Amino acid sequence: MKTKYVHDLGPSLSPFNAWQILQGIETLDLRVSRQSATALTLAQHLAQHPKVTAVYHPGLPDNRWHALATRYLPRGVPSVFSFDLEGAEDADTQTRVAQVIDALEVVRLVANIGDARSLVSHPASMTHSHLNAAQRASAGISLKTIRLSAGLEDPADLIADLDRALARI
Known part of the structure; x- marks a missing residue:
């Protein structure tokens, strides 16, 4: 009998897993708002940093997607x-x-993005490693591009971590 229900309805969640999903859904707006604000703060800081030549964030006024992002x-x-x-x-x-x-201590190198923790990746050697230089360039990715996914940490801690890491070069 159980086999028929599992086949027809799929397996069910445990009560604890269901509770965790509900908690996550209820706080999703707060987490996304915090991450969005933090990312904009980091992008604004990096746009002024002497060791950064370009920042690709639609929240910055000079970004080609800024007007659409605002709208x-x-x-x-x-x-x-x-x-x-x-x-x-x-x-x-x-x-x-x-x-x-390697110098980052708060921000972690991970292949995924969108976590509650701040993460960094190097697209040219990770997600886009199968592309040649021309294909990467057409996607807006160079060997010196770093992707950052803002998490829930204090923005000041993240800025300090990025500044410390950028001072290494």
Whole structure:
């Protein structure tokens, strides 16, 4: 009998897992709002940093998507954005990127994004590693691009962590 119900209805959640999902849904708006605000704060800071040449965040006024983000995202911009390190793409680019990422203590190197923790990834060697240089360029990704997903940590702690890491190059 149980087999028929599982087949027809699928397995059921345990009460604890169901409670966790409900808690997550009830606080989702608060978490996304915090992450969005933090990402914008980080993007604004990085846009002024001397070791960063470009920040790709629609919340910044000079971003090509800013007008559309203002129009279609009135409650906040995305919590995931990218930035490029200074310098030309050369033999030392991978080393500079690795130095920055390795120096981060609060922000973690992880393959996924959208977590409650702040995460960083290097698209050229991770998610877009199968593309050649021309394909990466057409996607707006260079060897010196770093992707950042803002979490729930204090923005001041994240800024200090990024500044400390960027000082390594």
